[in-house]
Amino acid sequence: MTAPSADFAARAGAAIGDARLQDALGRVTAVFGSRRTSAFASLPNAEAVRDAARAARLTAVANLPDYLERFESRLLANGAHVHWADTAADANAIVAGIATRAGCTRAVKSKSMVSEETHLNEALEAAGVAPIETDLGEYIVQLAHDRPSHIIAPIIHLTRQDVGRVMQRELKVPYTDDTQALAATARTRLRSEFLRADMGISGANFGVADTGTIVLVTNEGNGRMVTTLPRVHVVLMGIEKLVANLEELDACLKVLARSGTGQQLTVYTTMVNGPRREGDADGPDELHVVLLDNGRSRIRAGDTAEILGCIRCGACLNVCPVYRNIGGHAYGDTYPGPVGAIVTPGLRGLEPWRELPHASTLCGACRDVCPVRLDIPRMLLALRRDVAAADLQPRSLAWAMKLFAWTASRPALYRAATRVARVWLRARARDGWVRALPGLAGGWTRARDLRAPAAKTFQERWQERRA
């Protein structure tokens, strides 16, 4: 599942060459982007709410061990079971173990990125538990043996015709490309899964430390099904997803849906406090919360600790000029876009994922839209510095940068070099454009032309004006 980073350029190139994907990416990111803009326009004190959400999340990251102990004690008091996992494999083993002990064989899942991160489904299948994804997009991803390509819209890379063919092939139903009919088929199929499942698995959008509450936001209602119908509910969450109390939760909820889908709130905001209480007609008998580290404590100890404040809204994807061109799969792992370019090297290691921090123009659009104001460009630069310091970049690039630095710090040499380069480039240009460059510089002209330099440099014109 996890693709090696060395293939990044190949994956990106394939995505750029896929006309249908380009069309979908352009449309989807533009729609999400404009919905977000209007949702925030109607929030009069939006900047103050963003400040509050940022403070809530990053104060939790800063004080994480204290928050976790508080959260755990509240969960236990509420009647939940709490499990801790160092690694993805440990988390999967814990969930499989819960299923085995409780005799569960059919699990329904609501959308959980952490379960993608740990590849929980494969582990459950190996343990004899059949996991069914129930978010419509994730269900189709599972049927198609595909991977999600956007944090909140998993199948933007598929057309409704694709979805129709997947359902025809996997569910043996007549082909249709009518979205209402496709959704109705999923509703019918998944309803029977909900009714007979004995385990529900969800992620968590937030955990509230003061009250021991798991918060899920969903639009379809599958999150409510998963947390209501099966007799065992397992929450798999990263250790970083906490806020202190309900007032902080309120601030975070105000910005999450607005940033993701442009809604004030998602249709369902589900707050889980524990297993069913005495006298409740429904709800699970057992609630298990699995707290996963899997590299988060390492991220927190470094220069990208701020990324742990991310609330996974997906807004940074929609505005990123790189994501908008290459889509989610090119990032090669669970978390795409600007956030993924920081999270993936943090969770999986910098060496195999060293190209991701470079998959950015550093334009800062991600920072501008981030509901919790994460300084994503700063973190990308920190990772690029680490890549250079660890000598992980290509030899040719390292030498080229050294040569440039050496030249640029010698004014006379720099002026002479720019004169030579100018004459050389102008000689190669036709109609003001250079269409091909040799060697390392060919990377630029492979996908676009280079404008020929002006007849005089800025410095020359400056000297003339002063004269």
Place this chain on the structure above:
Amino acid sequence: MSARERVLARLRAAPRPSFDGLRMGGGLRMSDKLAASDGLGTSASDTPLALSLSKGELLARFRAELTALGVEHHVESTPDAVRARVAAIVGDRPVLRWDVDRLPYGVGELLAHAADGASARDVQAAAAVGVTGCDAAIAETGSLAMITGRGKPRAASLLPPTHLAIVGTDQLCETMGAFFRERAADLAAAANCTFITGPSRTADIELTLTVGVHGPGRVVVIVGP
């Protein structure tokens, strides 16, 4: 050493990270500071809700939000009118409801023979209409707050394709934040609290809106006297 101890030890071994732009300092309890700048958002209206709206203003805002969400709503001035409206919406279709004593305006007596939380799951799943009360109606967002408890099965607002919720005017609450403050004890005592904001929806396929994908595709609110 347990995984718990290892995770906490790793977190405590690292220096506490510090971040720019945290205007509210640190610590577990920040309620007072946040309350000082309560961020109240709007969508149907561009003005933030003041914290002391009249009942009429709250109801107007709640209805405007419901309209924006695609939720059918009726305001009735007598218990008889509420029951008549319920009867008209339900017709002779199978109902899954909260317990009789949990439904206001005598709606429970009207639906005395309907399925409830004690019914078998397949009977519940066959219901066409779920009839519930609510624990609060959030005016700012058009949300129904449902706190679980005796006689209030979650399935009634989840399984049937139509959810009919009966709201009392005195249940109108300005914001989710106000609800959290006023009902903290009730929230802590319950297993679950769900805010329902409109009909079940998805736009996963080509961003085309489809309602009722898992939860109710039709939500109807009756506001009683």
